[in-house]
Amino acid sequence: MRKYASGRDFTVAGDQARGKYYIFTYGCQMNEWDSEVMAGLVEEMGYTRASSPEEADLILLNTCCVRESAENKVWGLLGSLGRLKRRRPWLLLGVTGCLPQRPGAAAEIKRRFPFVDLIVGTHDRHELPRLILEAERGQVVAVSPEGRGVVEGLPIRRKSRLRAWVPVMFGCNNFCTYCIVPYVRGRERSRRPEDVLREVKELAKEGYREIFLLGQNVNAYGKGLQPPVTFADLLRQLNAVEGIWRIRYTTSHPRDFGEDLIRAVAELPKVCENFHLPVQAGSDKILRRMGRGYTRQDYLNLVRRIREALPQASFSTDIMVGFPGETEEDFEQTLLLVREVGFDQAFVFIYNPRPGTPAASFPDQVPHGVKVERIKRLLALQQAISRERNRAEVGRVHEVLVEGPSRTNPNRLEGRTRTYKTVILDGTPELAGKLVAVRITAGHLTYLEGKVEEVLVA
Ligand code: SAM
Ligand code: SF4
Numbered sequence: 247m248r249k250y251a252s253g254r255d256f257t258v259a260g261d262q263a264r265g266k267y268y269i270f271t272y273g274c275q276m277n278e279w280d281s282e283v284m285a286g287l288v289e290e291m292g293y294t295r296a297s298s299p300e301e302a303d304l305i306l307l308n309t310c311c312v313r314e315s316a317e318n319k320v321w322g323l324l325g326s327l328g329r330l331k332r333r334r335p336w337l338l339l340g341v342t343g344c345l346p347q348r349p350g351a352a353a354e355i356k357r358r359f360p361f362v363d364l365i366v367g368t369h370d371r372h373e374l375p376r377l378i379l380e381a382e383r384g385q386v387v388a389v390s391p392e393g394r395g396v397v398e399g400l401p402i403r404r405k406s407r408l409r410a411w412v413p414v415m416f417g418c419n420n421f422c423t424y425c426i427v428p429y430v431r432g433r434e435r436s437r438r439p440e441d442v443l444r445e446v447k448e449l450a451k452e453g454y455r456e457i458f459l460l461g462q463n464v465n466a467y468g469k470g471l472q473p474p475v476t477f478a479d480l481l482r483q484l485n486a487v488e489g490i491w492r493i494r495y496t497t498s499h500p501r502d503f504g505e506d507l508i509r510a511v512a513e514l515p516k517v518c519e520n521f522h523l524p525v526q527a528g529s530d531k532i533l534r535r536m537g538r539g540y541t542r543q544d545y546l547n548l549v550r551r552i553r554e555a556l557p558q559a560s561f562s563t564d565i566m567v568g569f570p571g572e573t574e575e576d577f578e579q580t581l582l583l584v585r586e587v588g589f590d591q592a593f594v595f596i597y598n599p600r601p602g603t604p605a606a607s608f609p610d611q612v613p614h615g616v617k618v619e620r621i622k623r624l625l626a627l628q629q630a631i632s633r634e635r636n637r638a639e640v641g642r643v644h645e646v647l648v649e650g651p652s653r654t655n656p657n658r659l660e661g662r663t664r665t666y667k668t669v670i671l672d673g674t675p676e677l678a679g680k681l682v683a684v685r686i687t688a689g690h691l692t693y694l695e696g697k698v699e700e701v702l703v704a
Contacts, residue, residue, distance in 0.1 A: 263292050263293075263294060264291055264292040264293045264303070264304075265294075265302075265303030265304065266293060266295065266296035266301055266302045266303050266304070267285070267289075267293040267294070267295060267296060267302055267303070267304040267305070267306070268295075268296040268298065268299045268301075268302035268304070268305050268306075269281045269284060269285060269305075269306045269307075269308060270299075270305070270306070270307045270308065270323065271308045272307075272308065272309050272316055272319060272320065272343075273308075273309070273310025273312065273316060273343070273344065274310065274312075275411055275458065275460055275496065276411075276413065276416075276431075276460050276462075277308055277309075277310060277343055277344070278405075278411060279411040279413055279460060280308055280343060280368070280371060281306075281308045282402050282403055282404050282405060282411065283371065283372070283400050283401070283402050284306055284308065284342065284371065285402075285403035286401030286402040286403045287372070287374045287375055287400065288304060288306075288374065288375070288378070289401070289403055290375065290401045291375050299327070299330065300330065302337065303334075303336065303338065304337070304338045304340070304378065305327060305330075305337065305338070305339050305340070306340045306341075306342050306364075307320055307323060307324070307327075307339075307340070307341050307342065307343075308342050308343040309341060309342065309343040309344055309345035309346070310343065310344050310345070311344045311345045311347075311348045311351065311426055311430060311600070312425070312427065312600070313595065313598045313600075314598050314600075315598070317345060317348075317351075320341070321358070324341070324355075324358075324362065325359075328359060328361055331361050338363045338364065338378065338381055338382065339361065339362050339363050339364070340362070340363060340364030340365070340366060340377075340378075340381070341355055341362055341364070341365050341366070342364075342365075342367075342371060342374075343366075343367075343368060343371075344368060344426075344427075344430040344431065345430075346365045346366060346387075346389050347368050347369075347389060347429070347431075348426060348429070348430055348600075348601065348602075349429070349601065349602055350601065352365050352367075352389050356385070356387070360385075362385070363381040363385055363386065364377055364378065364385075365385075365386070365387045365389065366386075366388050366389070367388065367390060367430075368393070368430060368431055368432070369389075369390040369391075369392065369393040369394070369432060370388040370389065370390050372397045372400055373388060392432050392433070393416060393431075393432040393433070393435060395435060396416065396435050396436075396437050396438075396441075406649075407453065407454070407679075408453075408454060408455055408456060408647070408649055408650075408679055409454070409455075409456040409457070409649070410449045410454045410456070410457050410458065411458050411460055412442065412445060412446060412449070412457050412458065412459050412460065413437065413459075413460040413461060414437055414442055414459045414460065414461050414464060414467050414477075414480065414495075415434060415435060415436040415437065415461035415462075415463075415464065415466065415467050416431060416432070416434070416435045416461070416462075417431045417432040417433045417434045417435055417462065418431060418433075418434060418462035418463055419433055419434045419463075419466070420462075420463060420499065420537070420539075421537065422526075422536050422537050422538060423535065423536055423537045423603060423604040423605040423608075424536060424566065424569065424597060424599075424600065424603055424605040425600070425603060426600040426601075426602070426603055429602055429603075431462065434462075434463070434466055434469060434470075435470075436466075436467050436469065436470065436471050438471060439468075439471075439475050439479070439480050439483060442459075442480060442484070443483055443484065443487070446484050446487050446490060449490070450487050450488060450490050451489065453489075453679075454489075454490070455489070455491045455492065455647060455679065455681075456490070456491060456492040456493075456494065456647060457484070457490055457492070457493055457494070458494045458495070458496070459480075459484075459493065459494065459495035459496075460495075460496065461495075461496075461497070462497060463497065463498070463499040463502065464477050464495050464496070464497065464498055465477055465498050465499050465502035465503055465504070465507065466499070466502060467480060468480070476507075477495075477507060478504075478506045478507045478509070478510035481493065481495075481507075481510045481514055482510060482514065484516075485514040485515070485516045485517060490516060491516060491647065491681060491703065492516055492518055492647060492664065493514070493516045493517045493518065494517075494518050494520065494666070495517075496522050497522060497524060498521065498522065498523055499524075499539075500523045500524070500525065500538075500540050500544070500545050500548055501538065501539040501540045501544075503523065503548055505551075508551060508552055508555050508556075509555070511555075511556065512555040512556050518664040518665070518666065519556045519558055519559040519560070519664055519665060520560045520561075520562070520664065520665050520666040521549075521559055521560070521561050521562070522562045522563070523545070523548070523549070523561065523563055524563055524564035524565075525545050525563045525564070525565060525583065525587075526538060526564060526565060526566050526569075527565065527566065527569060527576070527580055528542055528576075528579040528581070528582060528583030528584070529542065529572070529575070529576035529577075529579035530542055530579075531571070531576060532569050532571065532572055532576050532579075535569065535571060535605070535608070536569060536605070542579065542583060546583070546586060546587070549561060549587050558665065559665070560590040560591075560665035560666060560667065561587060561588075561589050561590055562590055562591040562592065562593070562666070563587075563589050563591075563592045564592070564593045564594075564595065565580060565584070565592055565593070565594045565595070565624065566594075566595050566596070566597045567580070567594065567595070567596060567617055567620040567621045567624055568596055568597045568612040568614075568616060568617030568621075569605065569612070570605055570609070570612065571610040571612075572597075572612055572620075577620050580624065581623070581624065581627055584624065584627055584628060584631065585631070588631055588635060589628065589631060589632075590632060590635050590636075590665070590667070591628075591632055592624075592628045592632075594621055594624050594625055594628065596617045596618070596621050597612070597617065599611065629691055632691055632692070633689070633690070633691050635689075636667070636689030636691070636693075636694055638689065639667070639686045639689050639694055640686050640687065640688060640689055641685070641686065642685070642686050643683050643684065643685050643686075643699065644663040644664070644665070644667075644669065644683070644684050644686060644694075644696070645663065645664055645681055645682075645683060645684075645702060646661040646662065646663055646669050646671070646681070646682050646683075646684045646696070647661050647662055647680075647681055648660075648661040648671075648673070648677045648678050648679065648680050648681075648682060649661050649662065649678065650675075650678040650679075651675070651678075652670050654670075655670070658670050658671065658672055659671050659672070659673050659675075659677055659678065661682070661684075663684075663694075667693070667694055668692065668694065669684055669686070669693065669695065669696045670693055670694070670695050670696075671695065671696050671697065671698055672697070673698050677698070677701070680701055680702075680703065680704050681701075681702040681703040681704075682698045682699075682700065682701050682702060683698070683700040683701075684696035684697065684698055685697050685699050
């Protein structure tokens, strides 16, 4: 009998190889991290990673339900995995993550895809080994309605050897009227700063150089912890960890981004000057109906204050088009704001009613055709701005952390600036994992090209 290193209160007979696993991941970085934890948990059981779903004995679909399109991908994939399961009847198939947590979804999975062995919500993910063993005897559904605190010490199999996701808090208390996240991820729970610090020190020892702190609203970090601690305090502690070169974080809520945090980012050399600040809309009427808690002017003031403190800062955002009641004038306010800020990058979405959220029953839904036409205009504008901002980088020198071969051209290397722009460059593979000074030679829509001038830290 073997007890898991994660200290979970279950044991399992034997630690012999149990076969191969494959994980599909949809959604945000928090889901990426959840999948890394699930990989750690099943590897601890004896599973090894499969290079394709066709050779797996355990397949997990780590799902997202923030938009209907994310859900539809899961429904489509389940159809084809049903065919795979007919060829490999011993295959264990699990649906995990946010979708099972959405009211009605677990029942829908059971009804439409009765061959699914395992349905596990976000609050039960750490019980996966026990649930897998149970699923070998028959279908298991584990969807607890609310998270019980924070579970520490879970095993993890990280994808990258250089950049590590580190959640600092889970859940969200904001209940923006369009968003399903608080319903599927539960209320805000922060990790204790000493636990985050211990993990980051371990990561530094293992050779990780960049940490990416995660939370739905990192600015709310620390609420409810004793003694009181803020996100800026946490950044100060992490900045002191030797071996870590860069600290990033996402997502910040513009309403809660205070002077103390701007000061911390400006003062702390390892904290990168890239600001992802989802604005969602440019019209005060729509922002009010979304329940965002700031006005267009508040947002513009925040960007101005950040630029005053950090003139080299880059900005990215999330924007939705076609929120209920959005008129042409409201949408033009969004276009104007996008021009005024000059975002380096924007993630744009068509508003999609999510069951159980207040906005889904607002009466004045915008017709689909209008949404499509608006998103096209917004995309065209943002693309022009992104290109222009990237072209303006030509001639400048950036500190780049080289990550490895480029995903689009394996003969070249790829890395990121502190401002989170991708840079493609030439160089030998030994540059991977090093900090280099790069002179930018070209700026494109989604990336820069550059020439290495100097190795800064090896
Ligand atoms: N916590 C983050 C914040 O406050 O902005 C974002 C979380 S959410 C997973 C990521 C993005 O999805 C949001 O910023 C929003 O633009 C988009 N989103 C959320 N609900 C949506 C919906 N019902 N329809 C379309 N897009 C949505
Ligand atoms: Fe959703 Fe708003 Fe919470 Fe972000 S802050 S996760 S958009 S409810």
